[in-house]
Amino acid sequence: MSQAEFLRRLGDGFNEVIPHNVDIGMKTESIVAGDVTVRLPYQEHWLADPQHGLIHTGLLTSIADSASGLAVFSAIGGGERIATLDLRLDYLRAALAPHDLYCRAQVIRQTRRIVFVTAHVFQRISSQAGENDVRVAIAQGSFMRTGKRKAGWEKKATQASGASA
Numbered sequence: 001m002s003q004a005e006f007l008r009r010l011g012d013g014f015n016e017v018i019p020h021n022v023d024i025g026m027k028t029e030s031i032v033a034g035d036v037t038v039r040l041p042y043q044e045h046w047l048a049d050p051q052h053g054l055i056h057t058g059l060l061t062s063i064a065d066s067a068s069g070l071a072v073f074s075a076i077g078g079g080e081r082i083a084t085l086d087l088r089l090d091y092l093r094a095a096l097a098p099h100d101l102y103c104r105a106q107v108i109r110q111t112r113r114i115v116f117v118t119a120h121v122f123q124r125i126s127s128q129a130g131e132n133d134v135r136v137a138i139a140q141g142s143f144m145r146t147g148k149r150k151a152g153w154e155k156k157a158t159q160a161s162g163a164s165a
Contacts, residue, residue: 003033006077007031007032007033007074008031010031010070010073010074011028011031011036011070011074012028014028014066014069014070014073015027015028015038018066020062020066021066024040024043024059024062024063025040025041025043026038026039026040026063026066027039027040027041028070029102031070031074032074033074033075034071034074034075034106034107034110035071035074035104035105035106035107036067036070036071036074036104036105037067037102037103037104037105038063038066038067038070038102038103038105039100039101039102040059040062040063040100040101040102041100042055042097042098042099042100042101044097044098046059046097047097053096053097053098054094054095054096054097055094055095055096055097055101057091057095059095059101060089060091060095060101060121060136060137061087061089063101063102063103063121064087064089064103064105064119064121064137064139064141065084065087065139065141066103067103067104067105067119068084068087068105068117068119068139068141068143069082069084069143070105071105071106071107071117071119072107072115072117072143072145074107075107075110075115076110076115076145080145080146080147080148081145081146081148082115082143082144082145082146083143083144083146084141084142084143085114085141085142085143085144086140086141086142087139087140087141088139088140088141089137089138089139090137090138090139091136091137092135092136092137092138093134093135093136094136095121095123095136095137096123096125099123099124099125100123100124101121101122101123101136102121102122102123102124102133103119103120103121103122104119104120104122105117105118105119105120105139106118106119112145113144113145113147114142114143114144114145115142115143115145116140116141116142116143117139117140117141117142117143118138118139118140118141119138119139119140119141120135120137120138120139121135121136121137121138121139122134122135122136123136
């Protein structure tokens with residue numbers, strides 16, 4: 001399988017085999033080794049403050065963690081088990097309804113055991129001047145590599161994306 005095909009299957013499968021990602025509707029927008037962008041299509045039940053249209057900050061943490069994990073998988077080649085060691089999130093401004101959430105996560109350093117990631121959570125806001133990406137949070141994360149392959153992950157990802165091995 002080519003690198004491009006592997007990354008396509010990884011991006012599709014990651015959001016289809018992880019129950020939380022399925023529940024929140026996460027979609028992979030772009031993926032290259034160590035650099036991914038994902039999207040959460042807006043859902044009204046995300047609102048923490050319906051009167052002011054403020055999206056609950058837990059969604060920002062979810063998208064940053066998942067996008068960062070996907071960036072790690074794309075950099076290390078897939079099914080190896082990983083664990084989030086640390087995830088720091090700085091909130092820059094409120095995420096507003098009814099705009100989708102996006103997150104671009106990039107691997108910034110990789111060692112044999114630890115992978116470091118930075119992630120930017122943003123919303124695409126349209127105005128008379130055009131479309132702007134408005135950053136709502138910045139995350140820094142570190143992920144542990146266990147060195148163990150997760151049996152069946154690639155098979156599940158392949159089945160979920162509708163491709164045959």
